[in-house]
Amino acid sequence: MNIVKSILMLFLAISISSCQLDVRPIGLNYEDMIFLDAENLAETGIGAAYDELVPSLSRYISNPIQIEERIDNHLPRYAIRANGKEYVVYDSDTPEYESWGIATYVFFEIINDQLKDKSVRLYAINNGHDLGAMYLTSEQAKSAQLLLPNPTDWPYLPEATSPWYGQHH
Template sequence: MKRLVDLLKSLWGVSQPASPPVSVNPLDYEQLVTLDAESLAEQGILTSYSELLPRLKEYSAAPLKVTEVQSNDGLGYTVEAGGRQFVIWEVLESGKQNNDGWERATVAFFQIVNASLEASTYHFYAINGGNDLFGMFLTEQEFIAARQAIARRSDWPWLPDDRLPHYGFPVEDA
């Protein structure tokens, strides 16, 4: 009977209301790694990296060795890995400390992890930022699918970098 009713409706130009498309977020939030940019910037990069190592070793056979260097005055904080040096906190010519340590720490952490993943099909992407910073291992296909499925750019996975003013964060108006 339903088929007959549907046939009659189609003949008279009455169609079924289209069901709205269902947006399915392809990210598995159970796989999030909690980070927090403030903790990273407060001499926490090595600790966070050490805690991540067991998971990182699932994707990389040769994770980089990370060392931290703190200045005697307590105002400088630098991280070294893979022959690179990442300055998180420094005293500027003005005698004041830089004010972008959270951003620098985020960039350093993700660049170090991703340098460890050089031979892998996975990258370590940031989710959110600041105190709500998380990380997630994704393939390029998973990354692309997430960006296509997630409407708000600021919710997209992203790769932190040195580009000012947003350090790679996907802002809404970009």
């Protein structure tokens, strides 16, 4: 019995080593990109952008949460309340140049918090006025990195860390 098992293992090893897997990186389908603008998000636009995104988010989750914008032009202060948390996008203590990155982080955090049990995340593409988003698996995001020579073009999950807010560089 051991001889038969050894022979089978040998044939298995030979057949596995002779197989060549043709694995090619897959690029991003920019036709699927959701166009955003970090400045618009920062200037009290997260609610409108979220409302526009809900139909695509509904493909992955059955009940997208409601979000509430809290805007006080007198302070000034802009915050988002979502899922029991309050995210301050800007207030009188926030340097204006940070608000775009913070707004990007907040927007993607609210979406990806809802996708935490799914295989996809909403990845950011680019930043600033060119900010976009795509639903990708981590494998798709890594595959895109193999094809895109410039790290700033790679899909990323925004973070709450200045100055890059998670964007590769």
